[in-house]
Amino acid sequence: MDMVHVKDVAHSFGREEVLKEVNLSIQEGEIFGLLGPSGAGKTTLVKMIVGILEADQGEAWVKDVKMPSLEQMKVLGYMAQSDALYNELSARENLDFFGSIYGLRTKKRKQRIEEVMNIVDLYDHLDKPVQKYSGGMKRRLSLAAALLHEPDLLILDEPTVGIDPILRQSIWNELKRWQQNGTTIIVTTHVMDEAGKCDRLAMLRDGYVIATGSPKELREKSHTETIEEAFLAYGGEKG
Numbered sequence: 103m104d105m106v107h108v109k110d111v112a113h114s115f116g117r118e119e120v121l122k123e124v125n126l127s128i129q130e131g132e133i134f135g136l137l138g139p140s141g142a143g144k145t146t147l148v149k150m151i152v153g154i155l156e157a158d159q160g161e162a163w164v165k166d167v168k169m170p171s172l173e174q175m176k177v178l179g180y181m182a183q184s185d186a187l188y189n190e191l192s193a194r195e196n197l198d199f200f201g202s203i204y205g206l207r208t209k210k211r212k213q214r215i216e217e218v219m220n221i222v223d224l225y226d227h228l229d230k231p232v233q234k235y236s237g238g239m240k241r242r243l244s245l246a247a248a249l250l251h252e253p254d255l256l257i258l259d260e261p262t263v264g265i266d267p268i269l270r271q272s273i274w275n276e277l278k279r280w281q282q283n284g285t286t287i288i289v290t291t292h293v294m295d296e297a298g299k300c301d302r303l304a305m306l307r308d309g310y311v312i313a314t315g316s317p318k319e320l321r322e323k324s325h326t327e328t329i330e331e332a333f334l335a336y337g338g339e340k341g
């Protein structure tokens with residue numbers, strides 16, 4: 103069964119058509135990348151899958167449920183592009199708040215907070231107010247929040263922006279580990295080498311999916327050597 107199915111989705115903001123007839127199938131257990139330049143429509147598409155934005159046309163499904171669905175939001179973890187954290191609270195207090203929204207009981211919440219803070223390597227900073235966190239630490243804390251309730255589907259909007267190469271590598275190692283545990287992961291990026299780490303990709307430009315496939319397929323079909331060249335060959339150049 104598909105974990106996510108996007109069918110004929112189109113959306114406009116005012117007169118700007120941001121998504122045009124987008125179709126996608128994301129299989130259970132894969133790391134799926136949405137690759138495209140700034141403004142291509144990645145965040146808009148992701149918000150429809152998460153269920154926080156309803157498309158003008160078409161449908162987004164998570165498993166066998168049409169989004170938006172409050173019930174289905176519980177099976178997914180979403181990390182937005184900008185961190186939605188309370189600066190004056192500590193990391194622990196932030197996570198406690200998010201955990202209660204997801205309905206985690208007190209004991210389980212306490213246990214999961216410690217587990218996820220270990221995963222993102224912030225355990226030693228649990229009781230520090232978020233305003234004392236660096237940008238990269240805030241990103242990692244947002245990731246921890248998305249993981250709290252052990253979602254089947256993890257949706258990460260530009261998770262490694264502002265994160266140094268060493269941490270970026272460690273986050274990718276974690277993504278691969280969660281995948282092995284059965285989690286399906288959708289990640290948006292405009293970084294070509296990150297796109298190359300995904301099992302499959304959809305290349306987006308100006309609201310269109312211009313190509314879909316594994317990095318290898320996309321390179322081979324376009325007779326190119328790199329994802330970047332493939333993107334250009336499929337019509338990804340601007341203007």
Ligand SMILES: Nc1ncnc2c1ncn2[C@@H]1O[C@H](COP(=O)(O)OP(=O)(O)OP(=O)(O)O)[C@@H](O)[C@H]1O
Nearest residue numbers: 115120138139140141142143144145146147183292
């Ligand atoms: N709430 C909104 N109101 C009006 N226009 C919007 C809104 N959200 C997005 N847009 C416009 O929709 C287009 C696509 O934006 P979107 O954020 O989906 O792109 P993106 O591919 O995620 O870009 P980035 O990599 O910069 O985040 C842009 O032109 C943007 O200005």
